[in-house]
Amino acid sequence: MPLIACPVCEKQVSKRAxxxxxxxxxxxxxxxxxxxxxxxxxxxxxxxxxxxLVWIKVVPLVMDLFKQ
Known part of the structure; x- marks a missing residue:
């Protein structure tokens, strides 16, 4: 039965626990x-x-620049 260390308390625990x-x-x-x-x-x-956020704020600004 292989044992591992518990990631929270570091005690030895079975892998199947x-x-x-x-x-x-x-x-x-x-x-x-x-x-x-x-x-x-x-x-x-x-x-x-x-x-x-980029789609809502930046894309309309870029589209307006290309329209002019």
């Missing part, structure tokens, strides 16, 4: 993949927001 017996972190073996996914989702939302 559903939660850490020390701190209660759910599924400590997938902690980093979960955080990576949430981080990517956050940055995707940021880039979509920036793109929408």
């Amino acid at each position: 559903l939660s850490c017996p020390g701190c209660g972190e759910p599924d400590p073996a997938r902690y980093h993949s979960r955080n990576t996914w949430l981080g990517r989702l956050f940055w995707l939302a940021v880039w979509v927001g920036i793109g929408a």
Whole structure:
């Protein structure tokens, strides 16, 4: 039975454990993949927001410059 360190409390936990017996972190073996996914989702939302802002504010200004 392979053991890993819990990412929250650093205690040794089985890879098959559903939660850490020390701190209660759910599924400590997938902690980093979960955080990576949430981080990517956050940055995707940021880039979509920036793109929408550029589309709403900058594109009309550029179009007006080319019309004249």
